[in-house]
Amino acid sequence: MLNIEQLADQYGLTLCVECGKCVAICPIGEVFNNFSYEVSPRGVIERILIDPEIPHDDSMWFCLTCDLCTDLCPAGVRFRDFVEVARQWVIETGVTQFGSFCESCGVYLYPQYVLEYVKQTLGENTEEILNLCPRCRRYEIGGTIKTLLPGRFKLNSPRSRMGDNQ
Ligand code: SF4
Ligand code: SF4
Incomplete structure (x- = not known):
């Protein structure tokens, strides 16, 4: 090192x-x-x-x-x-007191000062987005999808939409 x-x-x-x-x-x-x-x-x-x-x-x-x-x-x-x-x-x-960390996995995200500034600028409703790292955010979205009963709704996937245009 x-x-x-x-x-x-x-x-x-x-x-x-x-x-x-x-x-x-x-x-x-x-x-x-x-x-x-x-x-x-x-x-x-x-x-x-x-x-x-x-x-x-x-x-x-x-x-x-x-x-x-x-x-x-x-x-x-x-x-x-x-x-x-x-x-x-x-x-x-x-x-660690000057950093903010992913609430789920604990990985370092941003300085506290920067986080506070972004929240003040963009609004408190950004908190949910800012407090998780990209991987944990993906997993959270995946978890939300999991709670929706399979087959309840269907969307056209990007692949099928591409097929529509062919
Ligand atoms: S821009 Fe800043 S870091 Fe670069 S030479 Fe000038 S004082 Fe130093
Ligand atoms: S200009 Fe200031 S805020 Fe931007 S990278 Fe350099 S030190 Fe950081």
Whole structure:
């Protein structure tokens, strides 16, 4: 397993030229009231380069994984990809309070902050969709179908619809 310095190297954090373009483009300042420079991409990178530890506070959990910073970075820093791996590391050390997890199988889904933002933006009725991973959602739909008595209704399958057009 890589250490944090190797991870920073792998995702180009050490190439950062401190231009600040990522901070300017990053949407988290518009999305979260508790935004500060420390949780911006450049803020997190700076901290890790000075003190090569994965932050165990919430600073790495604001990123919305939009990847705009990577698109704009002149040095090739892949901050979004770094954050995704670093979050998994943090979870594996037992720090789980900043993540949300599939209610059925427990797999990591998104940061809590991102989940709250999406719920507020799209409405609480999205909760059911957001709290399950794709596999468990599929299984849940399968379970619902199972409860419907076989033969009660029939739909044309995509295959038979294709046949209709031939
Ligand atoms: S855009 Fe790239 S080089 Fe510029 S501060 Fe951000 S990470 Fe560093
Ligand atoms: S990937 Fe994360 S850090 Fe980069 S611009 Fe998007 S929200 Fe900001």
